[in-house]
Amino acid sequence: MNVLVDGLAPLLDPTVLVCLLAGLLVGTLVGAFPGVTGSMAVALAAGFTLTLEPVQGLAVLLTIYVGANYGDRIPSILVNTPGTPAAIATTLDGYPLAKQGKAGLALVASSFVTTGGILVSMAVFLLAARPIAQLALNFGPAEMFALVVFGLTVMISISSRSILKGVIAGIGGLAIATVGRDPVTGDERFVFGVNDLNSGLPFIAVIIGLFGIAELFDQLLVHRAHVLRPISSLGRWWPTRGELAQMRKPFALGSVIGTVVGIVPAAGGDIAGLIGWDRAKRMSKEPEKFGKGSLEGLAAADTSSSATLGGSLTTTMALGIPGDSVMAVMIGSMVIWGLQPGPSLFSNDPELVVTIAAIMIVATVLSLGISLVRMRGMVRLLDLPHHFLWAGILIFCVVGTYTTTNSMYTVWVMLGSGVLGLAMKRTGFPAGPVVLGLLLGPLAEANLRRTLLIDGPTALVTQPISAVLLVLALVGLATPIVARVRASRRAEAPSERPRAAAGRSR
Amino acid sequence: MNEARHSQATPSRTDGVAPALGSSDEAAVPAAPTSRPLEITSALGALVFLGALAFLARRIELRAETGGVDPRWWPELLGTVGLVLAVALLVVSVVRPASRDDLEASTRAGFVRVGITVALTAAYLVAWPLVGFLAATPVFLLALTAVFGGRGWQVLLGFPALTTGFIYLLFHTLLEVPL
Incomplete structure (x- = not known):
């Protein structure tokens, strides 16, 4: 009971409430601007939240995470352009609904199912996170190493079109993490006499560079003069009882899919939304309406993508492995505050876990209110010229990064990471595995070396949990390769059939 | 982290045309063309980086030489495995350069x-x-x-x-x- 009271008490602090509102505003705006992703915004905000108290900082970052999940639906529905990748599936039925003059209905329905999806997944977090963390407390070095490998391989298989490039990116991240002091003996590695490198590369700067600056540079690179034509006729706003009843089944399905996908390390709302939409279509009595303005399709897509939030929070807080890209940035910030997400968080700071859950739930309810009240105003934001947005993002990235250490060296690292991130993006190397490798590298190395020194290499395969996780990691890497080989064989098969038939006729 | 797959995953995409950020479907833009030189250059970049890692890892100065699983061991392992993968990537880049149709063409x-x-x-x-x-x-x-x-x-x-x-x-x- 004390833990609950202690966990909820910080929310009564006026400064935390101000942080909550600021985060919500930023998150909703960020979501509404196509091209500014949640991870980019949280990376950007991570810079200046490091000067705040941990609870205040978490209030800002978590509410940006929640708010972006509401804002990104607006451009998806009105201009057929997802505000963030998590809203990709929203465009499939949201935009057709808007073209039918039901934009208002689509926006309100989307807000309701998004709220429901997040709240259901948060209930799962409250029920499941502690038992998972308790199980993980029994993990030895072999299991911890296997867990990191598993998280990294899932990230690679999800974020990379080329598994080879994904693995190389992951190794790159692990390699960058070796700069500085050895985690076991304290020996200097790759420091080259530069004092700043002694404590390793500043990972917040690297994260802001790879996610924020690289994304901005990519937009500058590909930008063409387009005229946005948002749907101007919004129509009626509130769903009828019949329409609400229509959304019940896809909502239930989406909640389950989203939460499960969210729990998988590194899998986010974009994947969950598409899976949820596809499954709902298969189960619907009117599948032919999907993609042409189906309220069921919209409900399934938005519930699934939003329900990943609680799932990914569970993985992040209980295991210390990021549930998605935003959580990777969040872990970086928490480490700087002296908080280590993972099983020990539940025994060392149980009230903080309650605070985090409370922030998520309050942010969700407030986001629903804001999105219903201010929807008409937010639609106008889509007209904001790019030159303000780009210049604003860049200066906030620079100043935000500077404030983490008050040193220009950190900002140079961010700029370098941004240029590297752009090169990686244009050549198909995913940034996710680099960041994950950088964050979890010391954990992986220290635990592998401990395993080898104490129990020998056989412990990795004789310990059941470690063995299962390593097998799952191998399966995770092999599955996309096998799927691609099968797909290419299937594609080649029709062209070979006529030849074979011609051969037989000869 | 999944941004790279953003347009790839959008079912409405037509081959060779990626949806632009900030555009409606009426204003589709061309996808980035497949480029063998770019793929080879990026594979060579990875090769140089991971080769340097393997090389420099062997030259890490230790306060006490213990051999075996010492501070050199992990970066050396990463460098060696990465080097092998980078060579494989170079071969793939020459033989079958990857498609870049999930990216918008730069201007x-x-x-x-x-x-x-x-x-x-x-x-x-x-x-x-x-x-x-x-x-x-x-x-x-x-x-x-x-x-x-x-x-x-x-x-x-x-x-x-x-x-x-x-x-x-x-x-x-x-x-x-x-x-």
């Missing part, structure tokens, strides 16, 4: 915009410690806004002045970060 104006932005940011990072935040930032923002297409004195002067003032108030005054 000549885009390269110029990125080049100028990087140069301006570097100049700003040099100028900030020399002339101070309040002098360097409005000039930097004015230049950026002009490069990004902003026109008119209200945009070119008003936006940099307001943004600089806001950042200064937020960070220097409110959060007490010395700028």
